[in-house]
Amino acid sequence: MAAVTLLEARGLTHRFGGLTAVRGVDFDLTQGECHALIGPNGAGKTTLVSLLSGRLPVQTGAIRFAGQDITRLPAHQRVRRGIAYTFQITSVYAGLSVAENAGLAIQSRGGAEAEVPAALARVGLEGMAEARAGTLSYGHQRLLELAMGLALHPRLLILDEPTQGLSAGEIGRFKDLVAGLTPEITVLLIEHNMEVVMDLARRITVLNFGEVLATGTPKAIRANRAVQSAYLGG
Amino acid sequence: MKALLLHLGVLAGLLALNFLAPAYHHAMLARIMVLAVFGLGYNIAFGYTGLLSLGHALYFAAGLYATGLLSQAGWSAGPALLAGVLAGGAIALVSGALALRTAGVSLMIVTLMFAQAGYQTILYYTPLTRGEEGFNLTNAGRMLGPVNLTEETPRYLAALALFAVALLLKLALVRSRRGRVMVAVRENEERSRMLGYDVFRVKLVALTLSGLYAGAAGAAWAVLFGYVGAGFAGIQYSILPLLYTLLGGAGTVLGPFLGALLMFYLIDLTSDVSQSYLFMVGASLLILVVFAPKGILGSLRARGLKWLP
Numbered sequence: 248m249a250a251v252t253l254l255e256a257r258g259l260t261h262r263f264g265g266l267t268a269v270r271g272v273d274f275d276l277t278q279g280e281c282h283a284l285i286g287p288n289g290a291g292k293t294t295l296v297s298l299l300s301g302r303l304p305v306q307t308g309a310i311r312f313a314g315q316d317i318t319r320l321p322a323h324q325r326v327r328r329g330i331a332y333t334f335q336i337t338s339v340y341a342g343l344s345v346a347e348n349a350g351l352a353i354q355s356r357g358g359a360e361a362e363v364p365a366a367l368a369r370v371g372l373e374g375m376a377e378a379r380a381g382t383l384s385y386g387h388q389r390l391l392e393l394a395m396g397l398a399l400h401p402r403l404l405i406l407d408e409p410t411q412g413l414s415a416g417e418i419g420r421f422k423d424l425v426a427g428l429t430p431e432i433t434v435l436l437i438e439h440n441m442e443v444v445m446d447l448a449r450r451i452t453v454l455n456f457g458e459v460l461a462t463g464t465p466k467a468i469r470a471n472r473a474v475q476s477a478y479l480g481g
Numbered sequence: 482m483k484a485l486l487l488h489l490g491v492l493a494g495l496l497a498l499n500f501l502a503p504a505y506h507h508a509m510l511a512r513i514m515v516l517a518v519f520g521l522g523y524n525i526a527f528g529y530t531g532l533l534s535l536g537h538a539l540y541f542a543a544g545l546y547a548t549g550l551l552s553q554a555g556w557s558a559g560p561a562l563l564a565g566v567l568a569g570g571a572i573a574l575v576s577g578a579l580a581l582r583t584a585g586v587s588l589m590i591v592t593l594m595f596a597q598a599g600y601q602t603i604l605y606y607t608p609l610t611r612g613e614e615g616f617n618l619t620n621a622g623r624m625l626g627p628v629n630l631t632e633e634t635p636r637y638l639a640a641l642a643l644f645a646v647a648l649l650l651k652l653a654l655v656r657s658r659r660g661r662v663m664v665a666v667r668e669n670e671e672r673s674r675m676l677g678y679d680v681f682r683v684k685l686v687a688l689t690l691s692g693l694y695a696g697a698a699g700a701a702w703a704v705l706f707g708y709v710g711a712g713f714a715g716i717q718y719s720i721l722p723l724l725y726t727l728l729g730g731a732g733t734v735l736g737p738f739l740g741a742l743l744m745f746y747l748i749d750l751t752s753d754v755s756q757s758y759l760f761m762v763g764a765s766l767l768i769l770v771v772f773a774p775k776g777i778l779g780s781l782r783a784r785g786l787k788w789l790p
Contacts (some may be wrong), residue, residue, distance in 0.1 A: 302675070322674050323674050323675075323676075323677050323678055323679050323680070324677075324679075326674075326676060327677045334671075334675070338669060338671060339672065340665060340669050341668070341669075343668060347661070351661065351673075351676055354662070355677040355678060356677065395676065399676065
């Protein structure tokens with residue numbers, strides 16, 4: 248079966264004042280893969296996914312998703328087309344219950360209230376439906392955030408540093424969960440934890456100073472001299 | 482269910498008061514109910530969607546003047562009232578489309594500017610609007626079909642009917658899916674956007690609904706009490722619904738009514754006792770804000786009455 252390209256970005260450049268955070272990036276996602284985006288702090292990872300998800304307007308370049316040009320679409324319309332984004336710093340509705348949080352995600356795609364228990368069970372939060380989201384532990388808020396992303400039934404799920412701040416045990420569970428998402432859902436993972444990246448990703452893109460340094464399988468990336476010197480400190 | 486019963490109970494109580502209340506309180510309650518509709522609408526924008534507007538006097542005045550001027554031009558009360566409601570909504574829609582590009586403090590200032598511009602416009606066209614002095618509606622203009630709204634009882638019942646419709650529609654709104662999204666936008670705008678909600682649109686719809694309520698209150702004021710004047714377009718009429726809402730409880734359906742009731746009686750009671758009654762009103766408000774920052778119903782909800790919508 249030939250690989251189908253789900254997302255295709257060409258020539259993305261983004262400047263904040265005098266700082267060029269992303270410079271001429273070409274980026275492809277194959278349908279059903281788990282693709283990791285890595286790079287040192289300040290490499291432009293979050294800027295790049297913000298451009299893909301629509302949180303930042305595209306200044307230069309073009310993005311196609313599922314065969315359609317989405318370059319000018321605002322964020323909420325990209326979500327409707329199947330691009331879900333989970334925040335780097337957990338962002339749930341702290342004042343609402345866990346069930347209401349999930350319900351808002353389900354409602355957004357026109358789903359029914361009855362789907363809430365299943366959405367929570369998928370990440371193991373079924374026992375906490377009535378708790379206020381703000382009172383949950385950080386790890387549980389992360390899971391809720393993931394549940395909300397999945398409840399949108401996305402075609403592409405962008406996870407922005409999902410394991411940051413989690414305990415070792417929580418990271419293990421998170422990994423199992425994400426590993427089970429592909430190939431139904433394409434996953435774009437921004438992650439600092441190399442163990443997580445190497446275990447989950449089928450392909451890795453390395454960013455450095457806003458440019459793509461290398462793209463390839465975990466094995467190829469590990470062997471890449473340029474990556475070693477820039478990032479892995481080899 | 483409990484919530485619906487509570488609201489129907491309040492309406493039944495107000496109906497009973499039509500027969501029981503002494504004339505003085507009867508007249509005051511009619512005014513309270515009309516201004517409470519203004520507050521109910523304000524709360525849709527402020528309490529539920531998180532839009533702090535300082536310009537709602539504009540929407541109230543839009544309803545008041547649309548109805549008043551059309552009545553002067555010979556329209557009968559029914560169509561004039563309807564035009565007033567729509568005027569409030571239309572002005573909210575147009576000013577909101579511009580003002581909602583801002584948020585927070587900027588939104589407060591922009592809405593305030595719109596309202597001041599409206600106030601000045603009314604004064605500028607004094608030959609038409611009679612400016613600060615205002616004008617009275619003719620008795621013919623205050624006949625709603627066979628109902629003579631210059632009489633106490635029909636006036637009270639008309640105010641109650643408007644209030645009942647406004648209250649029950651709001652109850653339905655806040656329990657609907659749209660109501661839930663409004664709260665979501667209030668709680669976390671960016672999250673809502675990234676769940677696929679068009680945040681700007683949600684806000685604009687909420688503000689327009691709020692404007693329809695304000696317009697309805699203004700239109701009803703013109704017909705029920707027969708007076709239209711520029712004073713209703715001033716800053717104090719933007720502050721009043723905010724006070725009602727804060728006092729009763731932002732984000733509660735009944736809160737603005739309770740707030741309006743309390744404010745009216747607070748002013749009434751203290752002005753009997755002393756000339757410095759506004760000082761006492763201010764002091765009472767301060768005490769409330771310090772000890773019950775969520776307002777009366779908001780505090781009750783936080784302390785166990787979780788079902789309160």
